[in-house]
Amino acid sequence: MPDRAEPPRAGIASSPMRARGWRDLAFAGAPLVVLAAIAPALYGNQLLLFNFVTFLALAQGLNVIYGFTGYLPFGYVGFFGAGAYGFAITVMDFHLGPGAGMAVAAAASVVLGMILSPLLRLSGAYFAIASLAAAQALYDIVSNPALDDVTKGPYGVSLSSVFAPDLSYNVAVGIFAFATLLVIWLRNARFGLALRAMRDDPVSAAMAGFPIVRGRTIAWLLSALIAGLAGGAYAWHISVFYPETAFDISFSIFAVVFTLFGGAATLLGPVCGVVLLYGLYNAIGITVPQYFQLIYGLLIMALVLFLPDGLASLLTRRGIRVP
Amino acid sequence: MLQQAIVSGLVFGLYFTLVGLGLNLIFGVMRIVNIAHGDFLMLGGYAAYWLFTLFGMSPFLAAVLVLVVFLAVGWPLYYLIVPRLQLARDAEMLSLILFFGLSQVIEALATIAFGTTEHSIPGRVLGIGPFGLLGAMLPKAWGVSALVSAIAVGAVALYLYRTRLGTLTRAVMVNRDEALASGIDTNRVSAIAFGIGIALAGLAGVFAPFMLGSMTPSMGVDVNLAAFAVIVVGSLGNPLGTALGGMIYGVSLLLMQTYLSSWANLLPNLMLILVLLVWPTGILGREVRRA
């Protein structure tokens, strides 16, 4: 495995690593973000582009926790929903602007991340299921009619007063840029290497003096933050929604499948996953809708059985580095 | 009212034991999370429905038939997908995705075959009217389903603790690699466990039309959420633990329904999280935490 993490060393990242980081930024990260930013000028369905950008951000956010620590939160949508409702409550109940809404969205998801950080003590499928239960629990709370005065319960939210599709699209692109930077940093800084070393061999990493608990908690909160911001931007962009929308489990599933398909712990893997699979998803939906779910299910199965480490592994297996 | 809630919770929960039993067995033996569990249950329900509607077949006969057919389907299905899955670096996580894909396929095919309308079997088939138990009045269908569930739990326990194959199965549960090293045909043992797990899902499905109101092809999601709570609150791999989990689930759900109904769905999820965090090894189970 050429891309295996080196053991963490004291001090800052070595200069070749840092140079690699700049290269990834200049040749992979920056062009992608620019492309996402100018895409609406090239193609008319802005909402489809917005969903692409949302899933790009979510996939990279999930990559931060799954790619670098091995924790797979099936309930990742919980942070997304917390962000969406953080935004909605700020705008609806406190009559503040979208800027404040985004700040609250960020804060809500990070606080939720902190509350749920004990889940990181669980391993494997237990963590995945517990995080799913947590997202469901949050949905049950938000959608309860008893909270009508705060969240509008099951009756749905309308934020037409701050509706601004162009601005919120650009904000989503900004969130994607942030997630991209984060992944580039994790791939090329000592912290990210240490996380991956810990994922592959927690005992040695602990012996090398890496603070395991703090490290993975930081990754967890960053991952939560990205989903929360994406949720805030989503609420802003679509402006009328129900709890079922903001906590739709398919946000989790899509983010997971896209990330796995491309290849976790790389920068371009999740991007390819989103572009190809979400592109395909929409293409199937438009051309042969009656077999939509069937084809998608078969595709997911084939992916896991024949390409478990993602597209990127086709290249890394041959010794080619994927940014 | 309290007594009614507790007694009905115990009986109701016993059915949910059956709902979780197959999922638990498969996870215990293979470390695979069968997200398609609820969809196999749905198929069992539709099988019972069609057998009843077309041939007037009683649910008990249908239950036997479903057990046999689902076992026969589950067994080869194992060889088709699981050994390949286990080659992957992170098979436990990937199993979630793989079986999500399978669940989509099943739901899609079921929708094409059965349509989206609700289906169920008339309640009179299992007897109309309530019966009394420990001062509570319960529907007859609950009693029947709970009885079937108890028999299934007993049978699985007998299989695991009283047969040679069961002993081997438990060896694989404890440590797959060691079992393999000591010459156990882990694939054969697992394939049978997988088949039994699917068959149990089907069996639970046969009684779903009586216990879960009605069926639609998309019912699997809610079933899974309940099944997760049941098997996590009990313990993994142990059928008696699942019985415990089912009854805790049933009692707490019905207590919530009685006193704080709109929050009823919240409790199973919170319980699942708390049990995982408070009992690091599960109530009767084994190590689930790391670091």
Place this chain on the structure above:
Amino acid sequence: MKASVFGGLAALALAAGIMTVADGARAQGNMGGDMGSVPKEIVIGDLYASTGPFASISMPVYDGLKLWVAETNEEGGAYVKAYDRKIPLRIVSYDDQSNTATAATLTNQLITQDKVDVLVADSGSVLASVSVPVAREHKVFLIDPTGTGSPLFSKDNPYIALVADPASVIWPKYLADFLTDEAAKEGLTRVAILYSTNDFTGTQASALKGFIEASHSPVKIVFYRGVPTSTSDYTVMINTIAATHPDMVIELGYVGNDIAFLRNLQDSGLKFRGVFSIYSGSEPEVLVKNVGASGLAGVFTYSPSNFMHYKPTAGMDVDQFRALWDKTYPGGKVAFGLNSDAGYVTGLAIGQMLANAPDLTALGLRKGIFAASGKMTTLAGPFSLNELGEQTGELMPIGQLAPDGQNAVKLTVVYPPEDADGKAVFGPK
């Protein structure tokens, strides 16, 4: 070096992904814009959910709408006032799979790529809600078949009309009047309300409670509780309700909730003097199949079009529609009932809209559909819109079911008096 290769590849892939979507089955839209030339067809863009939790309410609407389009095309198309002639119709429809994010993008797809002339949202408030801001942003008029929730409608949005179901806040108007008037006179004053906590039934429950409390009648609400919509068993709930000694029990839920509730009620052996459920009348066949005719005996319900036999000014009457439905969709995989009627009514509303609209712009279409308000009666009753675009007609009277002896049920309309063809029968004290 490699990094740049991959950056370029990714960019290409992104572009390719977008192209795929753009190229997929693009329709040749006909905007009314090119003046003078008459389009050879009017394109109706529609969303439906073939799978997922909303499939069972979405498919009947979709099939009902398709039926109307086929019927209209057989007659040479719909009369379009803007061109003063009949023009054939074509449906472009996408499957959102009950997924709201997909519903939103597909709405945008219909607007920006297919450039449809008439835009129809998916059924139910949750799926329809995401289409509302998209339509508004693009200044396209949205036909909302059954998204009845209040967040969909606002004073500053002229681009929507709810055509096939009344707004959810007014659904229980007749029910409240029935309880505070007719039932109260018979001495049924203790009312229990049990609802599923979703926007559709939750809104009705709180509206019903509001109507009753504002009525100053002797009626008292002795039980008012929500249960999660996924609730599949009501046995314990029914016992809890019984402990409050209500005369009338109002259960507001989706089809699955109603089935479970009525089955459990039958199994429990408990009897209330009166029971109300929404779908007993709306989807009577599904209910009879799942609950049995005896389980529906005496149950009160909304009387939808199936039982009302309105004399329509537009479209077929119920019996003709029923016959055509059974011929077109044999096998019963998609339920006939309130939602299939709603799909057909959606079509009729589109027909009236096209027949009245001075041009096919959004505001022209709005004028067209509002022109039908108060003037059209369909098999679902009088059609009327308020200034928000909410449906205020098509209100459903209260009916009571009785087994007809052939494992089906017949419905007697019992309230309001002007529509009634029988008297409500309550159980003994």
